[in-house]
Amino acid sequence: MLPPRPSPVTFEHLPDGLGIGVASPRLSWTLPSGARRQAAYELELVRPGGTYRTGRIDSAEQILVPWPHDELSSRERVDVRVRLWQPDAAVPSDWSAPRSVEAGLLDPSDWRAVPVGAAWDEDPAAERRPARVRKDFRLRGHVARARLHVTAHGLYEVEINGARVGDEALAPGWTVYPERLRYRTHDVTAHLTEGENTIGAWLGDGWYRGKYGFDGGTRNIYGTDQSLIAQLEVEYDDGTNTVVATDGTWRAAPGPILTSGLYEGETFDARLHDPAWATPAGADTGEWTPVRTGSRDPGTLVAPLGPPVRCTEEIASVAVTRTEDGRHLLDFGQNLVGRLRVTVDGPAGTTVVLRHAEVLQDGELATRPLREAYSVDTLILSGGGPLTWEPRFTLHGFRYAEISGWPGELTSDAVTARVHHTDMRRTGWFECSDPLVNRLHENVVWSMRGNFVDLPTDCPQRDERLGWTGDIQVFAPTASFLHDCAGLLDSWLTDVGLEQLPDGTIPWYVPVIPGEPMWTPIHPGAAWGDVATLTPWTLFQRFGDRELLRRHHPMAKAWVDLVERLAGPDRLWDTGVQLGDWLDPAAPPDDPAAGRTDRYLVATAYFAHSTRHLALAAVELGHQEDAARYSALADEVADAFRRRYVLPTARLTSDSATAYAVALAFGLLAPEQRGPAADRLAEIVLADDARISTGFVGTPLICDALTDHGHLDVAYRLLLQTECPSWLYTVTMGATTVWERWDGLRPDGTLNPGGMTSFNHYALGAVADWMHRVVGGIAPSAAGYRELSFRPRPGGGITWARTRHDTPYGTAALSWELTAAGMTAHITVPEGCSATAELPGCAPLSLGPGEHLLDTSGPRAAVA
Ligand code: BGC
Numbered sequence: 110m111l112p113p114r115p116s117p118v119t120f121e122h123l124p125d126g127l128g129i130g131v132a133s134p135r136l137s138w139t140l141p142s143g144a145r146r147q148a149a150y151e152l153e154l155v156r157p158g159g160t161y162r163t164g165r166i167d168s169a170e171q172i173l174v175p176w177p178h179d180e181l182s183s184r185e186r187v188d189v190r191v192r193l194w195q196p197d198a199a200v201p202s203d204w205s206a207p208r209s210v211e212a213g214l215l216d217p218s219d220w221r222a223v224p225v226g227a228a229w230d231e232d233p234a235a236e237r238r239p240a241r242v243r244k245d246f247r248l249r250g251h252v253a254r255a256r257l258h259v260t261a262h263g264l265y266e267v268e269i270n271g272a273r274v275g276d277e278a279l280a281p282g283w284t285v286y287p288e289r290l291r292y293r294t295h296d297v298t299a300h301l302t303e304g305e306n307t308i309g310a311w312l313g314d315g316w317y318r319g320k321y322g323f324d325g326g327t328r329n330i331y332g333t334d335q336s337l338i339a340q341l342e343v344e345y346d347d348g349t350n351t352v353v354a355t356d357g358t359w360r361a362a363p364g365p366i367l368t369s370g371l372y373e374g375e376t377f378d379a380r381l382h383d384p385a386w387a388t389p390a391g392a393d394t395g396e397w398t399p400v401r402t403g404s405r406d407p408g409t410l411v412a413p414l415g416p417p418v419r420c421t422e423e424i425a426s427v428a429v430t431r432t433e434d435g436r437h438l439l440d441f442g443q444n445l446v447g448r449l450r451v452t453v454d455g456p457a458g459t460t461v462v463l464r465h466a467e468v469l470q471d472g473e474l475a476t477r478p479l480r481e482a483y484s485v486d487t488l489i490l491s492g493g494g495p496l497t498w499e500p501r502f503t504l505h506g507f508r509y510a511e512i513s514g515w516p517g518e519l520t521s522d523a524v525t526a527r528v529h530h531t532d533m534r535r536t537g538w539f540e541c542s543d544p545l546v547n548r549l550h551e552n553v554v555w556s557m558r559g560n561f562v563d564l565p566t567d568c569p570q571r572d573e574r575l576g577w578t579g580d581i582q583v584f585a586p587t588a589s590f591l592h593d594c595a596g597l598l599d600s601w602l603t604d605v606g607l608e609q610l611p612d613g614t615i616p617w618y619v620p621v622i623p624g625e626p627m628w629t630p631i632h633p634g635a636a637w638g639d640v641a642t643l644t645p646w647t648l649f650q651r652f653g654d655r656e657l658l659r660r661h662h663p664m665a666k667a668w669v670d671l672v673e674r675l676a677g678p679d680r681l682w683d684t685g686v687q688l689g690d691w692l693d694p695a696a697p698p699d700d701p702a703a704g705r706t707d708r709y710l711v712a713t714a715y716f717a718h719s720t721r722h723l724a725l726a727a728v729e730l731g732h733q734e735d736a737a738r739y740s741a742l743a744d745e746v747a748d749a750f751r752r753r754y755v756l757p758t759a760r761l762t763s764d765s766a767t768a769y770a771v772a773l774a775f776g777l778l779a780p781e782q783r784g785p786a787a788d789r790l791a792e793i794v795l796a797d798d799a800r801i802s803t804g805f806v807g808t809p810l811i812c813d814a815l816t817d818h819g820h821l822d823v824a825y826r827l828l829l830q831t832e833c834p835s836w837l838y839t840v841t842m843g844a845t846t847v848w849e850r851w852d853g854l855r856p857d858g859t860l861n862p863g864g865m866t867s868f869n870h871y872a873l874g875a876v877a878d879w880m881h882r883v884v885g886g887i888a889p890s891a892a893g894y895r896e897l898s899f900r901p902r903p904g905g906g907i908t909w910a911r912t913r914h915d916t917p918y919g920t921a922a923l924s925w926e927l928t929a930a931g932m933t934a935h936i937t938v939p940e941g942c943s944a945t946a947e948l949p950g951c952a953p954l955s956l957g958p959g960e961h962l963l964d965t966s967g968p969r970a971a972v973a
Pocket of ligand 1: 567568573577578579580688691865870
């Protein structure tokens with residue numbers, strides 16, 4: 110009997126292969142259970158021109174292996190299978206199930222579609238009513254295959270013959286539009302019929318021309334038009350083709366959406382909606398007028414690198430209450446990002462208003478933290494019977510909703526919260542004996558979900574929702590454990606590279622939009638700009654993608670070179686605007702950068718850390734000279750840091766937890782300084798009974814700094830503290846997501862008066878990475894988790910923990926429990942990987958792939 114077969118292959122970091130934009134997509138697979146190791150593999154490609162087999166390739170590689178044959182041509186579809194040989198096996202495994210990869214439009218000359226939208230007069234300075242566009246067309250035969258390649262200036266939802274195409278939300282997402290606008294390819298074969306057909310699209314303003322950003326926002330950031338770019342390519346049974354592309358023959362009309370904005374919400378007048386508008390029966394009446402055609406360089410249209418935004422979960426309310434004046438207040442029990450779907454029936458003209466907020470104050474929605482993001486959806490009923498409706502081109506961050514104008518009694522089944530975010534595969538789980546810690550972890554997962562909405566954002570509710578570089582810089586290690594976010598972050602880092610200034614400056618947020626004087630014109634800042642070096646490195650470590658590291662390397666290098674110039678010969682970066690340990694709880698609510706830690710100490714520490722990582726990347730990429738140059742520079746910066754910021758007593762010039770945390774975690778201290786510095790850090794933490802005294806910079810580092818320098822117990826004290834400020838304080842206050850401020854809600858239940866009071870901000874949730882590695886005990890020790898370390902370090906009275914991560918090679922898991930005599934641990938090493946297990950009090954043990962049961966009650970951990 111042949112050994113079992115490997116998993117089907119995957120392509121790049123994509124959930125499927127349809128419409129891929131890479132002509133030589135890399136392939137990955139996992140080994141079948143029990144296979145242990147791969148000695149060789151063979152790939153088979155069934156191409157239109159014939160079948161190609163690589164023959165046996167002696168290699169253990171199974172992640173992102175190179176495409177083995179000629180490049181894909183546009184629209185080409187190839188079925189790919191893999192089989193493998195185990196060491197010493199004479200026969201290969203069975204072939205994997207085939208997976209198809211199909212190229213999108215790889216050459217700009219493939220595009221015939223041009224942007225089409227409303228031709229009527231619009232006032233670019235005012236609210237504009239969104240358009241719909243449509244086109245009737247005839248197909249003269251039976252359709253063998255049809256693909257829709259589609260994108261927009263603005264947002265779109267396409268229908269063909271009345272049926273929605275795909276299930277994406279907020280497509281095409283947000284990129285640096287002038288340089289990269291993503292189109293998606295859909296299989297629409299089943300939508301079409303021989304004879305008359307109609308294609309139509311709803312359009313929205315979105316990021317392209319909607320009002321976005323601080324202080325009331327800026328309109329028309331990318332352009333004043335709102336246009337669809339769509340190319341429907343139909344292949345008949347007889348092999349002939351026809352193309353229906355957006356052009357001057359399309360028609361436009363104002364739709365039933367009266368207003369629409371990502372921050373503002375949407376107003377929909379059902380009286381103006383003809384459900385048959387995108388079918389041949391939807392008569393092309395006088396309101397439909399010729400479109401205005403625009404132009405766009407098709408060279409800027411690119412295929413996605415990751416999955417789209419979708420509804421991933423529906424949540425029912427846990428409580429509905431009615432106010433005396435007839436409004437309904439709904440509690441969904443979870444702070445989430447998405448929108449409401451309502452089913453409602455009432456007389457024509459009835460206006461139902463949906464308002465959203467993350468928290469309540471005095472029994473009412475607290476909308477002040479939303480600032481100018483009004484987050485109000487309005488539905489005007491047609492009187493034509495029950496209607497199910499959900500806004501299309503907006504999202505809100507909320508746990509509570511207030512509904513007014515509802516005709517009759519509102520029952521909870523009439524309103525559902527639909528959770529939206531990038532539909533990433535969940536890959537990480539953690540659970541332990543402490544329920545409050547579990548809720549904290551759950552909150553981190555929810556904050557990741559709510560803020561990975563096509564790009565990594567700071568917050569999902571107020572008038573920001575921007576790709577703040579510092580936030581994801583600290584959160585990326587956690588994010589890449591919890592979900593497969595490689596494609597999303599690779600795409601966003603590409604935009605960071607595009608927005609980098611010629612001198613190397615990395616913006617505070619990407620894509621760049623007009624902002625307050627603090628943020629634009631752009632200037633370089635530590636911890637935020639270091640996303641350029643540290644995040645590609647994190648992704649390389651966690652996903653094993655060396656090409657990704659290579660692609661973003663010029664950006665990383667330009668950043669470090671800039672900081673080197675700014676620092677000058679003394680190697681101290683002590684100039685310019687720095688945010689320091691942003692949101693140190695001691696900073697005044699209106700000046701979050703004014704924390705306890707010298708902001709230039711933070712800047713020089715990050716300079717050293719980034720330079721060190723650039724040197725590591727240079728080693729990985731085989732750039733020997735750079736590796737030597739940057740590692741020498743990193744040493745010099747660390748020396749300069751010690752000279753300037755470390756006193757002879759090993760105290761730091763800023764005697765703050767964050768100062769010690771960065772110095773220790775970034776390895777900036779001389780060996781003899783580390784012990785005293787760590788002791789001082791522990792002393793500072795304990796002096797305030799392990800309440801948190803760190804902000805965005807110190808918080809992600811402090812537990813590691815303590816753990817690695819003999820104060821594991823103090824790290825647990827921090828984790829388990831429930832008094833304000835602390836992680837678990839927020840949990841005891843009912844948090845279901847991670848807050849931006851430690852005291853977003855103060856102990857008396859009132860809102861923090863600061864202008865930034867988001868209740869869904871992942872940055873401070875970066876502690877989950879420490880939880881996974883130290884409490885849970887799973888960490889990569891080689892890129893992509895090809896080698897793993899299982900090293901749980903229990904403490905804080907936690908008696909068991911179960912941690913699991915779907916690595917690129919397969920599932921790694923560690924479940925430990927304290928026993929009277931020590932610890933038992935159940936470990937799963939992914940097939941193809943090797944590991945070291947180090948249980949408390951035991952010597953390290955090498956483990957191969959498979960399941961292992963260890964018990965420390967003997968003199969040494971033993972495989973049972
Ligand atoms: C954002 C952040 C961001 C910070 C930068 C805030 O308004 O929400 O999380 O990193 O500004 O200073």
